[in-house]
Amino acid sequence: MELVEKKKFLTVGQFECAWGEEFRFKEAGRGCISFEASAQNDVTLVFREQIGSRHYHYKMDNHHNYTIILGSHRNRRLKIEVDGKTVVDVASIGLCCSSSFQSYWISIYDGLISIGKGLYPFQNLVFQWLDENPRCQVQYVGLCSWDKHVSYRNINVLPLEQNNNSLWGKFDYKGLEERTSDREGGDYRSENILTLRDFCENWEFSDLVFEVGYDGKAVPAHKLVLGVFGEIPCNLVEGRVFKLPLVSYAVVRAFLEFIYTGRTQIVDEEVDALLKLAKQFKVSSLIKQCQKLITRLEKNRKEVFTYSGANVEIMNDATRLSQSGGFPFETHLNLEKLKCFLSTGEASDVNIYIAGYGLVARAHKLILSLRSPPFAKMFTNGMMESSSSDISLQDVSPEAFSLLLKFMYCGELEMKETEMSPLLLDLLLLSDQFGITMLQRECSKRISECLSEDTVCPVLEVVSWVPSCKSLEEACKRHFAMHFDYCTTASSDFVSLDEATFKEILQAIRNFLLIFLWQQHPEMTVTCEEKVINAILVWCMQANEICGWAQIDDVLRSSDPAQLFGERISLLDALLHFVRFPLMHSSLLNKVRSSFYVLNFIYLLPIHGTKNERYQHRRSCYKELQYICDGDNNGVMYYAGTSFGEHQWVNPVLAKKIMVTASSPASRYTDPKALVSRTYQATCFAGPRMEDGRNCSWWMIDLGQDHQLMCNYYTVRQDGSMTFMRYWAFQGSMDGENWMNLRVHENDQTICWPGQFASWPISGPSALLPFRFFRVILTAPTAGDNSSLDLSMCFIELVGGGGGGGGGSGGPHIHGRAGGHKASGTFFGHYSGRILVLAALSLSPMFGVDRNDDGDVDWDLLDH
Amino acid sequence: MSNQRKILKLSRIEVEPNYADRTWQIIEHGINQIFNHNDRELSMEELYRAAYNMVLHRFGEMQYNGLVVTVTRHLEEMRKSIESAEGSFLDELNRKWTDYTESMQKIRDILMYMDRSYVPTHHKTPIKEVGLNLWRDHIIHSAKIQTLLVDSLLEEIHRERMGEVINHGLMRNVIKMLTELGVYQEVLESINAFEDVIINSFKYLAL
Known part of the structure; x- marks a missing residue:
């Protein structure tokens, strides 16, 4: 079965619609799409004959179409419309949207529309409706939104094949795997999996x-x-x-x-x-x-x-x-009968023994071969087992193997316990060993459902060994990072994690401040940096007991670090980079600084001199904002204009939420409020002024005393002139005087037409530093015939926070929606590069870098 | 809670220092036996398990490289035997090719886990392709065999044109091998004379 798959990320802005050749049913009128979506409401899918436009609107479509809306009416109802007429409008039976990703599938077969939840098409059917007068021509799927943006991912378009094997049909979905790594094995499977x-x-x-x-x-x-x-x-x-x-x-x-x-x-x-x-x-x-x-x-x-x-x-x-999208597995097959064959051993042709245990089952080579490629080969490739009616397995737990066998016969995991048990882990490994992906998925699902702070560590340790359990591994890491304090203090299990895993967890905590929606996890406290140091030291020591850095420091004074840390000493340095020293309380920082003089990572610690900074750890508060496209409503400037979500947008400069200053005095063409006004200005620039004996032109933004932003994306828009900036820097500052470069542009040719929007990610450590002031400063004259020192731009927007890589692919992203330049496929520009950028704007200071009047933090610290 | 944590300790095989070497020896022995046609005596279960454990314990690379080395060694032996079989060169080549593909199929069976998890995650070439590539590089690209091959093919064609009955099945197999390896064109190009005559003959035979 061929599979058209797109697993990437796709975000659809308000009242927009994404189409593509890849979202097309092979056969008109018949097909299935499975996807994951995250939205507040109105996950809308349109099925029609032709591809639609980006601004497609199903209410205005004259052609035949089916429109399915999950979470209509403020996320309360499921709606199906045919050619714009509502035919189904029911209280949504579990088909709501949520801001975390949920999986759904929708299949259409000659007018029979089936909708279900979960990763596996044709399972967990929730709703079905038959169109008396089927629109058999619908073929393209449009992924749409209503008044809120919708994110889609893992989108799979599957054909509904005529001759799905009724009995083992479920196993026919070879490539339909959960996540990347599973999918990579696609070739292997299509070649090896047998069907009845x-x-x-x-x-x-x-x-x-x-x-x-x-x-x-x-x-x-x-x-x-x-x-x-x-x-x-x-x-x-x-x-x-x-x-x-x-x-x-x-x-x-x-x-x-x-x-x-x-x-x-x-x-x-x-x-x-x-x-x-x-x-x-x-x-x-x-x-x-x-x-x-x-x-x-x-x-x-x-x-x-x-x-x-x-x-x-x-x-x-x-x-x-x-x-027609029913349940292939549960239909007419008499599962009881098949199980009977296993329990009675009737017509069996192979006896399975487990070394040290004895006979576990009298089974059927046919069934084993259908389910497990290694068994199929074992029975046919001419080696010892092929000619024998007995096989003996080693290193296999009899209990787990019995469950595995039962699963092979009836496709169900007969395990009542919902608790985490070693058996489940055994089974996960065993199903991986014998290539039974369905069972592996089932085990992964169950394990991830019952992950707890106590079990996550051992599970992660096992799962990180298995290459095909990536999604579970990710879930574990997330869980670990979320409960970092507990997991690293309740037991020393975590020292047995391998280096890559541990590093990823540390990375995750760094990003945590930004990513994880505070609203959803109010109980989640931001991990204190001291705990991070402790965890790193304990991990490097491979200690059996939990101890604090002070204790370790004591030990260090009297012993050789190489001996204490063993082989992991070389990793210590790299790992300590994950500690955000500036966020530590200053008294603690001083203590830490005076310790560890033995180790050579001392240079990491900032030297504060005599200044008396006061760092304070405050509970932070975030707002999740998502960058969708240039000029969208999801940046900090816009958000400030609504008084951080309190009212309709007003110009934030007029509302005194934000201060904008230019290097030259305000004038008709140097208007601070214009820069954040969201309307296009034909002429808007900042002229040069002399500073320290140099001509400087800049636009500066002050978020106000109560706000700081960890900026990792910024957007500017060229005004109507041809004076394009080529050499400039984007800088951040805490005091408006001492600036740190966040991104330096040298002969950057991105902006090349008037009115153009352009955005750049901020990557590296600076994306993790919060600032109150930001500015764009010209570092050399602009391009063009009438080269000047005027910094021409009519709009700026900042987005903060960050996903794993600290802001995407690193290149500029141009989206020409203005000035008549419509770049084709602008939408997919985002789609291709994993440019999910979350924004975090602190409503109260982010992590409370709260300082004295003369507080001058050594921000260069992390800028190695 | 804490009890729960204790029982979760996994019964994984302890990695001894020479674990990887010992396991690889088992697999290598298996591969040798397969090439020597003694595979009836081998236990697929044991070999598969060994290969699985090796990959699980992150010795996938060692297994992968070891496979290449072992197969190469066997190919060298085959090359010698093909080169020395002067009289029935095509026969010998075809026989060795059939042996080789069968053996490689069995090796793929025992190393299936590596093919499934190590190869895709580390962006390696799948075993099947590795097998073909090695055969091409060591057998077909060997100067002596290449000349012999071209000469024998030409001779067969010539004999047929003279009205003799030749072994069509053999010719078809050899040409199928060349197409499968992707060197059909290459071999053809090394024949300068009678080029189009030969292309036609090949096409006819390849049908």
Whole structure:
């Protein structure tokens, strides 16, 4: 099954809509899209014949379309509209949006719309609706929003294939994996995974032979399969050969094909014979289909009086259902019966032993091969196991293996406990070892559901070994970072984490201040830097007991650091970079500074001289703002204009929320309020002034005494002139006098037309430093014929906070929405580069770098 | 709570200092046996488990490199035997190629876990391709074999043109091998004379 996949991030701004060739059903009118979305309300999907525009609006569409809105009416209802008419409007039965990502899937099959939750299409169906008058041409999917932006990710467009194997259909979704790393194994899977279809008329593992017709043509089959779908006649339970001299090969073939694949074709005059054979084996689903068919044929025959000799198609109800997005696994298959085969060992062809334990099960090579590629190879590739009916496994827990076996037979994990248990971890490893991805996913899901502060560490330790558990690993790291204090003080388990994992956790805490929505985790306290130091030292010592840095320092005075830290001493330095010393209380800082003189990382600690700074750790408060596109409503300037969310936007300069100053005196063309006004100004510049004997031109923004920003993205807009800046710097300051470069631009050619927006990320440590003042300063004359020292720009916006890499790919992002320059695919410009930027604006000081009047913090500290 | 934490300690295999070497020896022995057609005696379970544990304990790279070295050694032996089989060169080449692909298939089976997790996460070439590349580099690109191959192919074609009956199946297999390796064009180009005649013949045979 081919899979069109896009796993990247996609954010759709207000009243916008994203389209693309990749969001297209292979077959018109039939397809399924699965995705994750995060929004406050109105996750809207439009299905239509043609691709729509970015500003597409389903209310104004004259063409046929289905529109599905999850979380309509302020996130309370589920709505489906057909051609703009509301046909379904129900209280949303668990189909709401949330600001964390939720997974959904929507399948459309000739007007049958199914909507479900979860990562796996066709599971967890929540709502279904049938269009009496199906729009069979819909093919393109538009991902839209309403009045709030919507973020989409992991978008998969899947075909609904005609011949989904009814029984094992669920396993057919080979590539449909949870996360990146799982997906990378795609090739391996498509090649190795077998389906029941592969065993139709296959001699492999066959334990039953039909001798068909007078010439006794031998046709292989499997008792197990026939037994699950029907019943094996008594006289055949022991025997191996079943003679069918009066039946033609075509009938037997159709019979087997129906059972193994769920559908078949047969000449109409042979339907009777097929029915007879089906009755012999009591294959109830086939009997039912044949009878239906015969009634229909008889009706036809009254008119025509003869068989037409044409092929008629017989399809299992379940197959049909699975095509329309039902549940392939749970339909007609008698799971109880299949389990019975496992427990009784009937028709089994392999005995599984576990070394040191004995026989665990009498199983069926067929089932094991269907579920696990390594087992399939083991039984067929000609090595020792292939010719033996016994296999012996080593290093396997019998309990976990029994669960694994049961899962292979019935597709369910029979484990009632919701608590974390070592068994679950064993099972996770075992399913990974034997390549049973469904079970691995199930285990990952369960483990991540019951992660706790106490269990996260051991789980993480195990999971970081398994390359295909990336998503669970991520979840664990997040959990660990969120409960960093607890996890690093309650036990010393964390010292056994490997270097990469530990580093990532430290990185995560650094970003924590910014990323994790304070509103959602009010209990989450910002980890105190002292704890970070402790954790790093303990980890490097690989200590068995938790101890503080002061203790370690004492020990250090009397012993050799190399001995104390062992092989991890080399990592110490790198790890200590993760500590944000400026955020530490000054008395503590002084203490730390006076310690560790033995270690050479002392240079990391700032020298404060005689100044008396007062650092204070305050509970911080964030606002999550997301950068979507230039000139959007998600930056700090805009937010300040609403008095930080309190009222409608007014110009923040007029409202005195923000101060804007230019290097030259205010005038008609040097208007502070224009710079944040959100309207385009044809002429707006700051002229040069003499400072320290140099001509300087700058625009400066003062966020006010109560606010600081860790800026990691800024946007400017060129005014209507052609004086483009080429050499300039973006700087931050705490006092408006001492400036630190946040980003320096040298001959940056990004801005090249009037009215152009351009944005740049701030990366590196400076993105983590909060500032009150920001300015854009020209460092050399502008480009163009009339080169000047005027800094021409008519808009500036700051976005702060940051995702992992401290602000994306590092290159400039140009979005020409102004001045008639419409760059094509602007939207996907963001889409491609992981440029999710969260903004954090402190309502009260961010982490309270609260200082005295003459407080001059050594910010260069982290700028190594 | 704390009890819970205790039981979660995993029963992982303790990594002894020479763990990786010992495990690799098992796998290497397996690979050698596969090339020597003694694989009926091998336990897939044991080999798969060894290979799995090695990758899990982050010795994926060692396994990967070891595979390349071992396969290369066997290819060198094959090269010698092909080069010395003068009379029935194409036969010998074809026989060795069939052996080789079968062996590689089995090696892929035992190293399946590496193929599934180590190879994609470390952006390595999948084992199947590695196998083809090694065969191409060591066998087909060996100067002596290349000349022999071109000469033999030409001779066969010539014989057919003279009205003799040649082994079409053999020719087809050899040419299929060349296409699979992606060197078909390359081999063709080394034949300067009768070029289009040959292309036509090849096309006919490749059908």
